[in-house]
Amino acid sequence: MIELAVHVTSDWKMSNTIIYILVFTGFVITCVAVMAYRHLNRHDNKPTDDVAGSINDIVISTPVSPARNRVLSAFDPQRHHKLYAQISSPDPKEWQLIGSVSDDQIVTTDGKTRDVDDVVALLLVYDNGEILDHFGNWTPLPLGVHNMSYAEKKMIDVLDLQRLAAGNRNIQVTYSKSPTRPNDSNYYSTSLKNISAQRVRVLRFGGYVRDKKQWKLHNASNTFYSGEQFQSWYGMGHKNWIESGDVVIDPQNYGGRPVIWAYFCESEDGDQFVAGAELP
Incomplete structure (x- = not known):
């Protein structure tokens, strides 16, 4: 009787062990199948905006x-x-x-x-x-195409608000929604109108952010943007001068608030000034 009980107990334990193994194996297989399905589904619906994608x-x-x-x-x-x-x-x-x-x-x-x-x-x-x-995947770049250049050391410059107010008698800076990103408040259209009687050209420019009671230069390039960049970004082509009464526009300017975009300019008679406005 004791020997029979031992065999029955042993067979019962073995059966349970087999059941546990089968259940566990089924669970593992199910998990692997679910993960594989999710991975494939995610790959098929990967957004096209992913720059790093192949x-x-x-x-x-x-x-x-x-x-x-x-x-x-x-x-x-x-x-x-x-x-x-x-x-x-x-x-x-x-x-x-x-x-x-x-x-x-x-x-x-x-x-x-x-x-x-x-x-x-x-x-x-x-x-x-x-x-x-x-x-999309934009590398390698075509010949002659490049990213913005950056200065190794960040330039420190504090905006003179009194000088800015005086310069605004020559150039009027205004903002509106970006036509290409109208729902993104970090992108906006920036316009410069020459309200003086002379031709004016921009020598350098940049965005100034508030630092306590001062406005300090804070460009992505770590330095001023150049006059050449102004001509390109504001659609002037090879023109250097903004004629009296003319308006030039950058429809895809960007940067967070608060910021003052300031433009260091020269008039046709050689007078230099700075004009700009705070982004509302």
Whole structure:
């Protein structure tokens, strides 16, 4: 009787062990299947705005992309922009220069027409070669295209508000919503109107942020933006001077509040002044 009980107990323990193993194995298999499904689903719905993504990621993503549409809508040949595109075929890694854009098509400078949905990457570039905006995997860069240059050491400059008030008699600075990013308050359109009787040119400029009772220069480049950058960003092309009564605009200026954008200028007769305004 005792021997029989031992065998029964042993068989019962073995059966339970087998059941536990089977249950645990089933649980593991289920978890692995769920994780695999989630991974594949996440990959299929990866947003096209992911700059770090590969070309393959972009091709299989949803064809409608706010970033792509934003870059296309910002392209303005009259502002001397250059637009480069990578097309899904035949070689998605080759940049092609775009001459014109419509709602659903782009036309390359050599006359080839392609559907907008075939675009897997875009680079919108100022005429000085600096990148204005991008969509998709934008490296390696086309020849002559580059990011903004940066100073190794941050420049310290405090804005003279009295001098600013005097200079505003020559240049009027105003702000409005950015036409390409109207729902993003960190992007805005900045306009300069020459309200003086003489031609005026901008020598350098920058954004000043409040530091206690002072306004200090706080540019992404760690130094002033140059007169050449002003000409490119404000769509002036090769023109140096803002004629009396003329308005120049940067429709995609950016930066948080509070900030004063200040422009160090020179009039045609050689007088130098600074004009600017606080972003409301």
